[in-house]
Amino acid sequence: MSKPAARARIYRGTPRNLAMLARALRRGGLVAVPTETVYGLAADALNARACRKIFTAKGRPANDPLIVHILARGDLDRIARPNDAARILARKFWPGPLTLVLPRQPAVPDVVSAGRSSVAVRMPRHPLLRRLLKLGGRPLAAPSANPFGYVSPTTAGHVLAGLGHRIRYILDGGPSAIGLESTIVDLRDPRKPRLLRPGAITRAQLERALGRPVLTARVSRRPVRGAQLAPGLLTRHYSPRTPLVLHRRIDPKDVRADHGRDRAWLFIAKPRNLAGTNIHWLDPRGNLRGAARRLFGALRSLDAGGFKAIHAELPPGNGLAEAINDRLRRAAARG
Ligand code: TXA
Ligand code: MG
Numbered sequence: 001m002s003k004p005a006a007r008a009r010i011y012r013g014t015p016r017n018l019a020m021l022a023r024a025l026r027r028g029g030l031v032a033v034p035t036e037t038v039y040g041l042a043a044d045a046l047n048a049r050a051c052r053k054i055f056t057a058k059g060r061p062a063n064d065p066l067i068v069h070i071l072a073r074g075d076l077d078r079i080a081r082p083n084d085a086a087r088i089l090a091r092k093f094w095p096g097p098l099t100l101v102l103p104r105q106p107a108v109p110d111v112v113s114a115g116r117s118s119v120a121v122r123m124p125r126h127p128l129l130r131r132l133l134k135l136g137g138r139p140l141a142a143p144s145a146n147p148f149g150y151v152s153p154t155t156a157g158h159v160l161a162g163l164g165h166r167i168r169y170i171l172d173g174g175p176s177a178i179g180l181e182s183t184i185v186d187l188r189d190p191r192k193p194r195l196l197r198p199g200a201i202t203r204a205q206l207e208r209a210l211g212r213p214v215l216t217a218r219v220s221r222r223p224v225r226g227a228q229l230a231p232g233l234l235t236r237h238y239s240p241r242t243p244l245v246l247h248r249r250i251d252p253k254d255v256r257a258d259h260g261r262d263r264a265w266l267f268i269a270k271p272r273n274l275a276g277t278n279i280h281w282l283d284p285r286g287n288l289r290g291a292a293r294r295l296f297g298a299l300r301s302l303d304a305g306g307f308k309a310i311h312a313e314l315p316p317g318n319g320l321a322e323a324i325n326d327r328l329r330r331a332a333a334r335g
Contacts, residue, residue, distance in 0.1 A: 008032075008164040010156045010172050013128040021169055022135035025050075030057060032145040032159045033132060034173025035069075035124045037097045037182050037199070038152040038296070039159050040142030041167070042069070042132075045079070048109035051141050055111075057166040060148040065114040066141040067099050067182070068121045071133040079105055079139060080119050085190035085210055092209045095125035097182040097200045112141050122182055128173040144181060145170075151238050151296045151303075151331065154179050158300060179293035180323050186217055198323040200292065238296075240303035242310050244332040250313045255279065262308040266298065268315045268324075278307070288320040295324060299331060 011017040021031050025042065028050035033042045041057060043050035045068045055062055068079050073090050076082050080102035082090070089098060104119035113119045124130065133140060144152040145159045153159045156172040164170075183199030185206060193210055194217040195203055206214045252274055255265050264278045269286025271279065282298055283290030302310050312328055315321040 008160055008167050008170050010160060010170045012172055013131070017171070018128070018131055018135055021171055022132055022137075024169055025132070025136045025138070025140065028053075029169065030054060030167050031132070032153075032156070032163065032167060032170040033129050033140070033142065034126050034156070034171060034176065035129055035142075036126045036177045037124075037180060038154055038176050038178075039145040039156070039170075040067075040069070040129075040140075041145040041159075041163065042140040042142040044136070045069075045112055045139040045141035046107060046109065047138075048111050051109060051111045054141065054143060057163060058143065058146070058148050060143065062111070063114050064143075064148075065116060065120060066112050066143050068108065068112060068119060069129070069133065069140045069142055070121060070123050071130060071139075073123060075139060076121060076123075077105075079108055079121050081105065083187060083190040085193060086187050088209055089185070089187070089206065090123070093201050093205075094123040095130070096123075097125075097178050097180075098122060099182045099184040099197075101184060101186040101188060101196065103188060118186075118188055120184060126173055126177075128171060132171065149239060151240060151299050152181055154293070154296050158297070175293070175297075177293065178289075179295060179297075180327060183323070185214065198326050200320060200323065202319040203322065204319065238299075238327050238330045239333070240299045240310065240331060242303050242305075242307055244299075244328070245309055245311045246328055246332050247311060247313050248316075250311060264302045264305060264307045264310045266302065266310055266312040268313060286315075288315060288324065291315065292320055292324055295327060 031042050033040050086100050099120050099122040101118050101120050108119050146152050146162050154176040156170050159170050178200045183201040184196040186194040193214045195214050196217050203214050267281040268291050270281045270284045282294045314325050
């Protein structure tokens with residue numbers, strides 16, 4: 001079988017291009033869009049046929065529900081049934097990298113929520129996506145714009161590399177400012193908020209806003225058909241093809257003793273007293289925001305570097321470190 005030719009084009013966010021992309025969405029087409037977290041693959045969230053195309057393009061199993069992106073807080077009631085906890089978090093953190101799981105409204109097609117009685121909603125901050133939401137006049141369902149299981153895209157080029165032969169339209173909004181997918185919190189029971197996915201809005205921020213603890217949801221570690229809470233949160237996810245080995249601390253002695261070219265060493269901060277072509281770091285000073293922003297790009301380029309293994313050091317601590325750790329662990333999980 002020959003590989004289908006690439007046919008996607010990358011569009012800058014000019015008024016004319018945005019109008020054209022909004023028309024494509026209204027006609028039921030797919031458009032890859034920038035968000036402040038990662039790029040998403042968007043379709044009209046109220047059009048079941050359009051949303052089904054997302055699953056086909058990504059190779060995503062139908063039991064893995066999508067996030068609905070809305071323009072304004074006032075659009076929430078059309079998609080979900082918010083409670084007080086949801087209103088508090090929406091007021092405090094939207095627009096921004098926070099997704100709320102709530103009881104769903106009947107207007108949301110089954111395919112979007114994978115047949116569940118709940119739906120995931122977020123109000124994104126990226127200005128180009130907001131203009132597109134406004135022009136389209138519809139909420140947009142969008143998962144990350146990567147082939148299922150691979151590392152999420154943080155540039156238009158990443159989307160082109162992964163889905164270029166499956167879609168036509170990519171809106172370029174520059175590199176994603178945050179670089180990790182949104183925090184997801186399950187608020188179906190407002191008295192028991194549960195963290196489904198850590199992200200740039202930290203557990204501590206949620207706890208302060210809600211005035212109660214936010215526990216981690218137990219997510220099934222194995223694919224179980226239809227059964228688990230958030231199928232996309234399987235351990236193995238966001239994975240480069242090159243095996244990834246995690247360390248609480250990489251001993252510089254081990255790195256110095258490694259005279260081969262088979263291994264890449266990935267640090268959060270630029271390591272002192274180590275140099276070499278297979279020494280890499282995410283942020284010169286170990287700033288976690290910088291590290292989060294560059295993590296997926298680094299995993300992609302190391303994955304293309306022909307190494308037999310990537311050795312990465314986990315950042316200690318909570319907050320954004322929890323989200324970076326989560327993505328590194330998923331990227332390292334096999335099978
Ligand atoms: O930052 C983000 O959230 C990005 C951008 C594009 O907005 N989107 C994203 O979507 O990461 P995706 O599909 O790659 O991850 C969404 C996760 C999935 O793991 C899915 O299982 C979970 O959200 N999810 C969606 N609806 C849910 C629901 N009703 N209940 C529980 N989990 C849900
Ligand atoms: Mg994803």
